[in-house]
Structures are given as C-alpha cells and as structure tokens.
Amino acid sequence: MARLELKGVRKSYGAAEIIKGIDLAVEDGEFCVFVGPSGCGKSTLLRMIAGLEDITGGTFEIGGRRMNDVAPAKRGVAMVFQSYALYPHLTVRENIAFGLKVRKTPAAEIDRLVNEAVVTLQLDTLTERYPRELSGGQRQRVAIGRAIVGHPETFLFDEPLSNLDAELRVHMRTQISELHARLKRTMIYVTHDQVEAMTLADKIVLLRDGRIEQVGSPEDLYERPANLFAARFIGAPQxxxxxxxxxxxxxxxxxxxxxxxxxxxxxxxxxxxxxxxxxxxxxxxxxxxxxxxxxxxxxxxxxxxxxxxxxxxxxxxxxxxxxxxxxxxxxxxxxxxxxxxxxxxx
Missing domain, CATH: 2.40.50.140 (Nucleic acid-binding proteins)
Structure with missing residues (x-):
C-alpha cells in the first residue's frame, strides 16, 4: 500500500518558515497534483516526501510507517525532475538501466525490467540512441522510464513538462495520464500550470505561502472554490x-x-x-x-x-x-x- 499522510508537516530554513503545517492524505493509487504560484512551497513539499529535504516538524508516513528519518532510497518512491538529467554518453537502454546496475540487479532481471519500460513508454525503437538524438518529449520519457524500472509504489514529478513546447506538453500530459491508468500507482505531481492540474488530477492540492488553501477534485476547485484565492487562481481567464x-x-x-x-x-x-x-x-x-x-x-x-x-x-x-x-x-x-x-x- 502507498497511502501517504502528512500530519502537521513543517519546514524551516533558520528563521524562515517555508511549509507552515500541512495536513494531507494521498490515497493509494491516487493522482494528486500540487499547484500554486511560484514560491508557495509545492516543490519543497515534494522534496520532503522524497527525502531530499529534512522535515522540521510534524510526521510523514507511507502505509502507516513513519518516514521522517528513512533514507530516500528506502521510501519506495521514484522522482522525475524538471531537468531530464540523462547521461549523454549512455544510450536510452543504458540510461534506463543505470540505477538497476548500481543496485547490482541481476543482468537477466535488468533486461526484463528495461524491456517492459521501453514498451510501456513507446521507446522500444529508440533504445540504442543517445540523448542528443532524441526530442525533448523522448528525453522526458527516458527519465520516466528510469523511474519506472524500480517498480516504486509512488511516483513524484517535479514540473516535468516545463521545458517542453506547448504541443509536446499536451502530448506528454496525455502519456502521463495513460501511464497512471496502466500502472495504477500513487502519483504526486507538482506544477504551476492549472491546465495540467485540472486535466491530470484525481485530487488537487492548492497551495499558497506554505499552506493549503483547498483540497478537492478539479470539479470541486472550479465549481466550488473555497475562497477568493482559489476562485481567482483556478480558471483561465480568471x-x-x-x-x-x-x-x-x-x-x-x-x-x-x-x-x-x-x-x-x-x-x-x-x-x-x-x-x-x-x-x-x-x-x-x-x-x-x-x-x-x-x-x-x-x-x-x-x-x-x-x-x-x-x-x-x-x-x-x-x-x-x-x-x-x-x-x-x-x-x-x-x-x-x-x-x-x-x-x-x-
């Protein structure tokens, strides 16, 4: 089970409090999107879930187990970053397999997992290409493939489409939605783009200044905004x-x-x-x-x-x-x- 729960979670850098007491549950298999203006704390919150930022106060649990002090590699999560972070000297297959090799996974198992991932992401005809030979959307799919092969219970996406042009963003948005439908895993996705939030999410978490303003389905936030901030933020034009x-x-x-x-x-x-x-x-x-x-x-x-x-x-x-x-x-x-x-x- 990959039910995530944050209870009174806070994050401070010295005297500056960035996350100001977050209470949130993300259900197993749910697609949850963190959205809000720049500086609202959405990426910081995601990195705390990943274990890349320490939790100053409160408790974070996965499947009922406290994760505050658990190493990132042992949390059962995989993160896809805004930058593709691919190794330029490795092929598509080698990039996807890299983490498995580091973990000393048997060669036969690596081949099986990589083959599954490239078919799922429609990269099977590109496995011997290098990153420089790929489009932006193809590179992002390789980065997602690298996350998939570890079979994590939870996927974390930190603005993964922000470097793509408008047409590719629409295409990749559809592919991520279809991937969620196939894998049926918990996904948490950070974006400042409300269109991405509205089209991808089962649950939207609207953040402002380190606090949650509203949690609900896309329909909830659009049709029943909890306050003026939510009313003005969701919807274009506002x-x-x-x-x-x-x-x-x-x-x-x-x-x-x-x-x-x-x-x-x-x-x-x-x-x-x-x-x-x-x-x-x-x-x-x-x-x-x-x-x-x-x-x-x-x-x-x-x-x-x-x-x-x-x-x-x-x-x-x-x-x-x-x-x-x-x-x-x-x-x-x-x-x-x-x-x-x-x-x-x-």
Missing part, C-alpha cells in the same frame, strides 16, 4: 470578482445573494449580453481577442474596473460600445467579508 458596494445592489438582488455576501464571483463564460432593462450591470468594451470558436471581450464596469467575458465568435460586441450584462444566479459564487465561500441555502 473569475471576475465584484465587491458588492451600493452600486451593485441590482446584481445582489437579481442573483439572490445572501445579505452577508460581500463579494460575487462570475466566470467569463457565465455572462450573457441582454437588454438594458434586464441587465444587472453595464460595461464599455475596450477590445476583443479572437480565439477561434470564441472571443474574449475586455470591458470596463463603472465602480469596479476591468472585466473579461467570453462570447461566441461572430457575436462579440465592437470596441467602444456599451453592453448590458446578466448571468444565471446559479452561476454566481458568493463570498463573505473574509473572502470565504458562502454555501447556498438548501
């Missing part, structure tokens, strides 16, 4: 958030927001252009951005500032015009004075 000052009473009333609602969040695709009589607010269009099947409309709302709405291509308003907007009350997100989500009644 959610529009309105402070319900006296000028926005029509929005409050039409959306049926509770009296304690201080902020109302509306995603760009939740706006509808309507008549002035039916509108909850008006806005002046600044510019539009063409996305193919849709356009992003940038507009200004008096008493608020800039908003973004998404409209089907061909139905977007022209720059300089005034538009009148409404939204489905079910698509409004309510937050209190402290910025925490208000759960609708019933």
């Amino acid at each position: 959610m529009n958030v309105f402070e319900l000052t006296p000028g926005f009473e029509k929005l409050r009333t039409a959306s049926g927001l509770a009296p304690e609602t201080r902020y109302c969040g509306i995603r760009p695709d939740s706006f509808e252009i309507t008549s002035e009589a039916d509108a909850v607010m008006s806005a002046k269009v600044r510019l539009t951005e063409y996305l193919g099947n849709a356009r992003l409309v940038h507009a200004d709302v008096d008493g608020h500032g800039s908003i973004i709405l998404e409209q089907p291509a061909g139905r977007e308003p022209a720059a300089g015009t005034t538009i009148h907007l409404t939204t489905d009350p079910q698509l409004c997100h309510a937050f209190n004075e402290a910025g925490n989500r208000l759960v609708p009644a019933g």
Whole structure:
C-alpha cells in the first residue's frame, strides 16, 4: 500500500518558515497534483516526501510507517525532475538501466525490467540512441522510464513538462495520464500550470505561502472554490470578482445573494449580453481577442474596473460600445467579508 499522510508537516530554513503545517492524505493509487504560484512551497513539499529535504516538524508516513528519518532510497518512491538529467554518453537502454546496475540487479532481471519500460513508454525503437538524438518529449520519457524500472509504489514529478513546447506538453500530459491508468500507482505531481492540474488530477492540492488553501477534485476547485484565492487562481481567464458596494445592489438582488455576501464571483463564460432593462450591470468594451470558436471581450464596469467575458465568435460586441450584462444566479459564487465561500441555502 502507498497511502501517504502528512500530519502537521513543517519546514524551516533558520528563521524562515517555508511549509507552515500541512495536513494531507494521498490515497493509494491516487493522482494528486500540487499547484500554486511560484514560491508557495509545492516543490519543497515534494522534496520532503522524497527525502531530499529534512522535515522540521510534524510526521510523514507511507502505509502507516513513519518516514521522517528513512533514507530516500528506502521510501519506495521514484522522482522525475524538471531537468531530464540523462547521461549523454549512455544510450536510452543504458540510461534506463543505470540505477538497476548500481543496485547490482541481476543482468537477466535488468533486461526484463528495461524491456517492459521501453514498451510501456513507446521507446522500444529508440533504445540504442543517445540523448542528443532524441526530442525533448523522448528525453522526458527516458527519465520516466528510469523511474519506472524500480517498480516504486509512488511516483513524484517535479514540473516535468516545463521545458517542453506547448504541443509536446499536451502530448506528454496525455502519456502521463495513460501511464497512471496502466500502472495504477500513487502519483504526486507538482506544477504551476492549472491546465495540467485540472486535466491530470484525481485530487488537487492548492497551495499558497506554505499552506493549503483547498483540497478537492478539479470539479470541486472550479465549481466550488473555497475562497477568493482559489476562485481567482483556478480558471483561465480568471473569475471576475465584484465587491458588492451600493452600486451593485441590482446584481445582489437579481442573483439572490445572501445579505452577508460581500463579494460575487462570475466566470467569463457565465455572462450573457441582454437588454438594458434586464441587465444587472453595464460595461464599455475596450477590445476583443479572437480565439477561434470564441472571443474574449475586455470591458470596463463603472465602480469596479476591468472585466473579461467570453462570447461566441461572430457575436462579440465592437470596441467602444456599451453592453448590458446578466448571468444565471446559479452561476454566481458568493463570498463573505473574509473572502470565504458562502454555501447556498438548501
């Protein structure tokens, strides 16, 4: 079993506290993604799980066994780094087999494990090539293959796709998802890219400033953000958030927001252009951005500032015009004075 549990885990460098009390369980076979802005502590937390960073306080367990002082090689985890870290003078086969040779694995077993890995990762036609002869995506697959052959219970990925171009990122994202489905092992994946988080994860852990802001499925974080930070971080373009000052009473009333609602969040695709009589607010269009099947409309709302709405291509308003907007009350997100989500009644 590879259930991981962190209980009050902290990390400090001198007086600087980086991880500020993390409580988290990652279930056996789960694909868990750590996401958050730069400096939030996600890579540090991953390295603590791997044993590459000491734990200052709290307890880390794998399968119910305390791991705080267990050497990295004995934790049953394998890590894939942002840099491929391949040996340039070794072939694909030799790179994948290197760790097994260091552990003095019998030659026949090395051949079996490497052959399994190269077939799983579709590298079987590239085994005699050197890293310089491979594309970025192929090199990353070799790095993953090196992790696979040890049959770890848990795979740790530290921003493995950040060095790839956009097309390769999409391709490798699919391959990692398919790999998880085949191996059925626990995977923890660090990224700052919310698209990777939303498409790969069973569970997302959203971090900020060394603390967890929200844990849940991609649907949880997108449809039910726990606070304003989660609401703005998940979703591209980000959610529009309105402070319900006296000028926005029509929005409050039409959306049926509770009296304690201080902020109302509306995603760009939740706006509808309507008549002035039916509108909850008006806005002046600044510019539009063409996305193919849709356009992003940038507009200004008096008493608020800039908003973004998404409209089907061909139905977007022209720059300089005034538009009148409404939204489905079910698509409004309510937050209190402290910025925490208000759960609708019933």
